[in-house]
Amino acid sequence: xxxxxxxxxxxxxxxxxxxxxxxxxxxxxxxxxxxxxxxxxxxxxxxxxxxxxxxxxxxxxxxxxxxxxxxxxxxxxxxxxxxxxxxxxxxxxxxxxxxxxxxxxxxxxxxxxxxxxxxxxxxxxxxxxxxxxxxxxxxxxxxxxxxxxxxxxxxxxxxxxxxxxxxxxxxxxxxxxxxxxxxxxxxxxxxxxxxxxxxxxxxxxxxxxxxxxxxxxxxx
Ligand code: PGA
Numbered sequence: 351x352x353x354x355x356x357x358x359x360x361x362x363x364x365x366x367x368x369x370x371x372x373x374x375x376x377x378x379x380x381x382x383x384x385x386x387x388x389x390x391x392x393x394x395x396x397x398x399x400x401x402x403x404x405x406x407x408x409x410x411x412x413x414x415x416x417x418x419x420x421x422x423x424x425x426x427x428x429x430x431x432x433x434x435x436x437x438x439x440x441x442x443x444x445x446x447x448x449x450x451x452x453x454x455x456x457x458x459x460x461x462x463x464x465x466x467x468x469x470x471x472x473x474x475x476x477x478x479x480x481x482x483x484x485x486x487x488x489x490x491x492x493x494x495x496x497x498x499x500x501x502x503x504x505x506x507x508x509x510x511x512x513x514x515x516x517x518x519x520x521x522x523x524x525x526x527x528x529x530x531x532x533x534x535x536x537x538x539x540x541x542x543x544x545x546x547x548x549x550x551x552x553x554x555x556x557x558x559x560x561x562x563x564x565x566x567x568x569x570x
Contacts, residue, residue: 496527
């Protein structure tokens, strides 16, 4: 089971409170060093595809590795929604990060309108078509309508999407979208759910710990 906490543009808990937890933390860039120094498995929330150059505001894979960061998210729906991220730029980021030696969690998922119009599988097929299997590639299925909304896919919905994703690309698949201590067991208990990408609930030490403890009880 892989549990990753996505702190988004929040400060997050004191990294020292998380020492010993079997989890990944994805803090904002400004907290990466502090998390690495506390001994946490630390991933960035994004990574650029070039190793250096005139790309104001971007951070490259070699820069992250130099800090002791071991992986990065790519293609989070908030990047796709607000920052013009496309399937092609997600693919470029993932490829460059993997080539440089980082682990990658690539996020996919449909919007509410896409789900309601029966487009979920087509969207996932399109988002996955640009990615190739890799030993260090993990996917995160994050239905956009469940992110930060308190709405969660039912365990059955998550299982169906994860099984579909795995039929297209051989990689572990995390579920993300309003994972909380009280729904973690049902979601993580599904055979094709290999972990969770946790946003809001990772900002609170106790709820993040509770999710990690639930994950530890579930045989992988
Ligand atoms: P949430 O966020 O748990 O707050 O819904 C998940 C994510 O965006 O990764």
